[in-house]
Amino acid sequence: MNRTDRLTAMIIYLQGRSRVTVKDLSERYGISSRTVYRDLRALQEAGVPIGSEEGKGYFIVKGYHLPPVMFDKDEVAALLAGERLMEKWSETKLSQSYSAALDKIRSVLHSREKEYLDTLDQHIKTFSYADERQVETDYRIFVFLQDAVVNKEVVAIEYYSPYKDQYTQRDVEPLGLLIRGNYWYLAGWCRLRTDYRMFRVDRIENYKKTGKKLADAPEHTLQEFSEQSLREEQDLEEVVVQFDEEMIRYLGDQKHYRGWVSEEKVDGGVQMTFLTSSIEYFARWLLMWGNGVTVHQPKELKERVCELSKELYQHHR
Template identity: 40%
Template sequence: MNRIDRLHAILTHLQSKRRVTAQEIADRFNISLRTVYRDVKALDESGVPVIGEAGSGYTIMEGYRLPPVMFSQQEANALLLGGKLAEKLTDGSIRQHFEAALFKIKAVLRSTDKENLDNLNNHIEVLRFRGPSDENADSHLTALQQSIAERRVIYIRYHSGGKEELSERMVEPIGLWYYSMYWHLIGWCRLRKGYRDFRVSRIQRLQLKDETFDGSVHPTLHGYIDSMKKDKSELNEAVVTMQNEFIRYIRESRYYYGFVKDEAAGDNCTRMYFMTGHMEYFARWLLTFTNAVKVESPQLLKDTMASFSKELHQHYAG
């Protein structure tokens, strides 16, 4: 990247956040801090109102706006791909805002790039399985983002999938986490007096309260995730081998059951590792593959599979 392009990119970066540190700029553009200082000084001398705050970072004077940005063809293609993902991996509240933003972005594209996007649009698709529990959860993500940004307490009516319970909670949200094909809300539950993981598709009702909370008393989302990786007391590892000819049937569904990794196991089989907190539920899923799957560990899973198999035999033999 030449210096002119870098100066333009640094200005865009400065406008993307309320405050940007010199180290952030250095890391993003792979340049030294000395170069950052020179580039920021050059922007200031060219008339850009950059305000430097000692020990804090740089800000752009309120009211200053960069003229409409022209996107490259590759950047426009990336936005199209992002739009496809947003369409299938978010809910209705997010999709309508993303579509509006994408129309504004397309308005500043060159004619050739607009034509390229139209041609490319019909050649990219994202497929996602949506279960019955997703059908009524189509408007929560926008409200959840607002509650996290403004540190507002939320009320939720939540349906627990494991215990089949319906409960009402007051929650202090700390973040949204996408894993195992679903969005999850992480927050401090006042009812349970602890941090809880709520699958967004199981939230039947949500209301933002006027009450705010002190976010400094909670960990960041990344801090929470790191602690979960260190503390797996509520999860158990399950190791199974499956015949390769059946693997194609579980490429996507295995993530619903805590899939971690796989490896070749010889004899045309694959060894798969899962982390699950519901061994009985996991065993019922494995049972659908009959003798195509073999449990290696733990013993509890082996015993559970044996018990289910015996019950099934008695049911049909009787």
């Protein structure tokens, strides 16, 4: 991106947000903080009314607007691809909202871009894997949680844990909504467990406001949640297994959901390295591959697979 395009993009980025930090701009455009300051100064000298608030960032003074923004065909194609990706989240109403927004964008496109988009629309499709679970989530929960995050309101939820087959009542400080695999999660500070937790949204049975508000500078933050999650990931245990050649075609993308890190071809198959937080779950997953997989390490995993195999043998015998 040349400097002229970057300056224009910066104005659009600033105009779409209440406050933007130098760090935000630096990371978004891949430039140094020094270059960000230089670009902001150039925009101010060109007459763009950019203000700043100490500790919060920069903003465009209310009332200033760019001329109507137009999209090129690459941006239009990206928006259409985004609409297809959003279709799987129809239960949260995100899909409907995205489609409505795209319809408004279509209405202001030039005829050439409209024709391009109409043609492309007929040639972009999404397909789900045959074994992909379609999770239904009451869209009202999603909207409720969105509002709670924005308004910094503590929520009371009834949460179902399938592993313990029980419901628990939790007061949660909502920090954000996250996508992991095929599911939406609420990231928050659980006051019952006094720790950061992730709650799968489709497992929230009941929910309500508590009437309690978080401070403007809350004690618990999404940034701290992310840092803790990163630390936990660094504590994952390394697993090395070898899949026989005939098993590889059946494995497909499953490895990416089990903490796959790397792989290399070896005599008779492929040796793969994973990082896992649960030897137990990993051992149970390996059972489905029968004698088509061999455990190299750790010893604990090999022993657990042997124990589970014996249990299965005794059970089916």
